[in-house]
Amino acid sequence: MKRTVVLVIANHKGGAAKTTTGINLGDNIAQMGKSVCLLDMDPQANASRHIGLSHPSEIQYTAAEMLSIVELPLALFIHDETRVEGVSLIYGSIGLENSDDLLRAEPRPNEVLKERLAPLMGTADFIIIDCPPSLKLLTTNALAAGTHLIVPVESGDAYGLHGHEDLLSRVKKIKQINPELINLGVLLNRHDQRQVVCKNMEENAASLYGTVVPVKLGTTTKVKQASSLQMTLRQLDSGNTVSQQFRQLAEWLVEETREFRGEA
Numbered sequence: 001m002k003r004t005v006v007l008v009i010a011n012h013k014g015g016a017a018k019t020t021t022g023i024n025l026g027d028n029i030a031q032m033g034k035s036v037c038l039l040d041m042d043p044q045a046n047a048s049r050h051i052g053l054s055h056p057s058e059i060q061y062t063a064a065e066m067l068s069i070v071e072l073p074l075a076l077f078i079h080d081e082t083r084v085e086g087v088s089l090i091y092g093s094i095g096l097e098n099s100d101d102l103l104r105a106e107p108r109p110n111e112v113l114k115e116r117l118a119p120l121m122g123t124a125d126f127i128i129i130d131c132p133p134s135l136k137l138l139t140t141n142a143l144a145a146g147t148h149l150i151v152p153v154e155s156g157d158a159y160g161l162h163g164h165e166d167l168l169s170r171v172k173k174i175k176q177i178n179p180e181l182i183n184l185g186v187l188l189n190r191h192d193q194r195q196v197v198c199k200n201m202e203e204n205a206a207s208l209y210g211t212v213v214p215v216k217l218g219t220t221t222k223v224k225q226a227s228s229l230q231m232t233l234r235q236l237d238s239g240n241t242v243s244q245q246f247r248q249l250a251e252w253l254v255e256e257t258r259e260f261r262g263e264a
């Protein structure tokens, strides 16, 4: 039986490349012929602005409504057409700012998203969840619904791993309700092997998380350029080094999850 990978991209630190990773990884996985749904759980809705055909404020049914109006069918929230072929989108919106309070009032505050996504399980190949820079209920709901976790970190940032004990202790707690969550570890972004700070980061990430994603991403100005043009890095420049690293990351993830997905 086919199983869906629900990949949670989380880091409570802002600007760690969660959204950049979600979009470019999703694009490259879709290029490999897999169906991908990107779920934007961030009130900033950057991923939605980036790949959505409409502005998030024009969308009636976003992730915020998906979490609060559980009677509505899931299909209402999934936009098949986006700027990225093969990637559908559940929009984020500013309405997610209120979701924490609403979720807190639920009998099982951490498990609303998991229940909501249940109908998609076994249909989509990959659901990628772009989390907000917080450890509150939007992120813990994603962790409870996830099958796999990746934590992008800015490699050259000496403080990039500060406070990660908090994320790890949250993951540990959530494992009580989602024991099968697979931690794929830290994804080093803006990594430069020649820099001491990056080498130290790799060692520290490995000892803190137990594992580091084997594909590392470099730095390129094309990331910003691509997002201002609402394009993926591949669409802008498929020959770019970081673009190719995203391709390798997708290939690694597809291979790493092959058995889990039930693919021969």
Ligand SMILES: Nc1ncnc2c1ncn2[C@@H]1O[C@H](COP(=O)(O)OP(=O)(O)OP(=O)(O)O)[C@@H](O)[C@H]1O
Pocket (backbone or CB within 6 Å): 013, 014, 015, 016, 017, 018, 019, 020, 021, 042, 044, 046, 131, 132, 133, 189, 190, 217, 218, 219, 220, 221, 223, 224, 227, 242
């Ligand atoms: N490899 C890279 N090379 C150059 N710039 C990058 C790279 N990765 C990310 N950036 C830039 O870093 C900034 C932060 O990236 P991004 O928005 O993906 O982080 P985030 O973790 O989603 O942030 P937030 O926590 O606010 O949601 C963006 O301006 C993005 O263009």
Ligand SMILES: [Mg+2]
Pocket (backbone or CB within 6 Å): 018, 019, 020, 042, 046, 047, 130, 131
């Ligand atoms: Mg983001």
